[in-house]
Amino acid sequence: MFHLLLVARSGPARLLGPPPYLPELEELWSPWALLLCLTWLGLQATLYLLPARKVAEGQELKDKSRLSYPINGAWGLGPCAELWGWGWSPRPGGEVCGDEPATPISILCLFYAQDVGGSTGSLHTPPPSTPSIAATLCTREVAGVTLRKLKCLTNGSGQGFQALVLTALLVGLGVLAGLPLSALPEMLLPLAFAATLIAFIFSLLLYLKALVAPASALAPGGNSGNPIYDFFLGRELNPRICSFDFKYFCELRPGLIGWVLINLALLMQEAELRGSPSLAMWLVNGFQLLYVGDALWHEEAVLTTMDIIHDGFGFMLAFGDLAWVPFTYSLQAQFLLYHPEPLGLPLASVICLINAVGYYIFRGANSQKNTFRKNPSDPRVADLETISTATGRRLLVSGWWGMVRHPNYLGDLIMALAWSLPCGVSHLLPYFYLLYFTALLVHREARDEQQCLRKYGLAWHAYCRRVPYRIVPYIY
Ligand SMILES: NC(=O)C1=CN([C@@H]2O[C@H](COP(=O)(O)OP(=O)(O)OC[C@H]3O[C@@H](n4cnc5c(N)ncnc54)[C@H](OP(=O)(O)O)[C@@H]3O)[C@@H](O)[C@H]2O)C=CC1
Numbered sequence: 001m002f003h004l005l006l007v008a009r010s011g012p013a014r015l016l017g018p019p020p021y022l023p024e025l026e027e028l029w030s031p032w033a034l035l036l037c038l039t040w041l042g043l044q045a046t047l048y049l050l051p052a053r054k055v056a057e058g059q060e061l062k063d064k065s066r067l068s069y070p071i072n073g074a075w076g077l078g079p080c081a082e083l084w085g086w087g088w089s090p091r092p093g094g095e096v097c098g099d100e101p102a103t104p105i106s107i108l109c110l111f112y113a114q115d116v117g118g119s120t121g122s123l124h125t126p127p128p129s130t131p132s133i134a135a136t137l138c139t140r141e142v143a144g145v146t147l148r149k150l151k152c153l154t155n156g157s158g159q160g161f162q163a164l165v166l167t168a169l170l171v172g173l174g175v176l177a178g179l180p181l182s183a184l185p186e187m188l189l190p191l192a193f194a195a196t197l198i199a200f201i202f203s204l205l206l207y208l209k210a211l212v213a214p215a216s217a218l219a220p221g222g223n224s225g226n227p228i229y230d231f232f233l234g235r236e237l238n239p240r241i242c243s244f245d246f247k248y249f250c251e252l253r254p255g256l257i258g259w260v261l262i263n264l265a266l267l268m269q270e271a272e273l274r275g276s277p278s279l280a281m282w283l284v285n286g287f288q289l290l291y292v293g294d295a296l297w298h299e300e301a302v303l304t305t306m307d308i309i310h311d312g313f314g315f316m317l318a319f320g321d322l323a324w325v326p327f328t329y330s331l332q333a334q335f336l337l338y339h340p341e342p343l344g345l346p347l348a349s350v351i352c353l354i355n356a357v358g359y360y361i362f363r364g365a366n367s368q369k370n371t372f373r374k375n376p377s378d379p380r381v382a383d384l385e386t387i388s389t390a391t392g393r394r395l396l397v398s399g400w401w402g403m404v405r406h407p408n409y410l411g412d413l414i415m416a417l418a419w420s421l422p423c424g425v426s427h428l429l430p431y432f433y434l435l436y437f438t439a440l441l442v443h444r445e446a447r448d449e450q451q452c453l454r455k456y457g458l459a460w461h462a463y464c465r466r467v468p469y470r471i472v473p474y475i476y
């Protein structure tokens, strides 16, 4: 990470060459940078602790329990923000008619968005047995008909980004009040050092906490008994203090939003240096903002990722979330600040198209799987072909998941390419993310494959025969 930060600002910007120089400790260590990182973590933790608009349930744990997670990153601009209601016989998609006669068969779920006042809302008609209804909160008898107040899980649509938007507002106000955001790029080295230090100390504390955690709270890996290995991979699966879930918080909030902030600071510094931000810088900022915004919009989907379900929370993820993501994922914008790249409109349009294709595949595949896992009879996935497994769960074999076994990785990789292309082809450095990410996803795919084979046995073999390619059709 430090090599990348140093090389990005050096003239030759050679990824494979030696670092331009070795920084002295004074260049790395700054109490101000540490204070800034801690303030940032404090701000994001405060936003995380804002009263939850919705609580989602995680996957089943070893002891058959499920953890709850606040879904703050989203607020309701549309249906399914927070969810409940007294259901009775409205026309699907229509307005609620209070005086409409209630009938026993039309118990519905009225999803209504809190921030549109609570009085309006769209109506959905999920059958009460679908997994999108988490619980019956209470029942009420009205004219001999039992109405149920239902707690529903969101389907992810129409959600916004509370934490991201509030951070943007605060930063905007700060900038108006004279906060020198464009000075941030000069501080990247000490900030990265401080973030690494925090990740290291934090993982030590997590390791110590895990020593007294019950066996049921431990991750499948990370319990080898070798302290260095376990410290690195993480002993505990979902370390928490009360309802504050450290892994979930770190995975989505400080690092991802920090990445966007660093990008913005680089854009502002470029504007100061050259009069206005370059088109290439706009593209990189826009694409990556879309990616982070998407992650927060679909915040709940992270609960089914391998990181949350399977991996312990140790140094690898803490460092990855808090330091690696913000400081290396912003590498293209860092590169552009020191190595401006002229970009014409025709090429920019092609790059936008590549990003759009990548995003379409990434989002389509992730949403299709999430929808299917939540409610296989959802009309959007009900027609897809599936195969049964001994666990009772089915596997999709048509749609995106019938094209390759990891279509979401394919989309993600295409986007990674689009993020590098605005930096031109004169240097390898801006393509670092693409190379690293390919390695990460190939390794991740192999890990997932092993887990699925363990879970689904013969059915997984059948799926592999039916869909022979892993990530790239006809190639891999
Ligand atoms: N930018 C970054 O740095 C990173 C981004 N990512 C992105 O995160 C996202 C999540 O990735 P990841 O957590 O690895 O895993 P996936 O979202 O790909 O989920 C894999 C799981 O999906 C289920 N599954 C697999 N095949 C099928 C099928 N045919 N039908 C139904 N379910 C199926 C299985 O779980 P089950 O059957 O138990 O439901 C499997 O374990 C991806 O889009 C990836 O690109 C990931 C890592 C880093």
Ligand SMILES: CC(C)CCC[C@@H](C)[C@H]1CC=C2C3=C(CC[C@@]21C)[C@@]1(C)CC[C@H](O)C(C)(C)[C@@H]1CC3
Pocket: 251, 252, 291, 294, 295, 302, 305, 307, 316, 317, 319, 320, 321, 324, 325
């Ligand atoms: C330090 C090591 C070299 C590697 C550490 C890996 C981590 C940086 C990544 C592991 C899985 C991740 C995910 C995302 C970010 C990177 C890490 C933490 C993710 C939050 C990015 C946004 C996506 O939409 C997502 C699906 C929510 C991602 C989940 C996995």
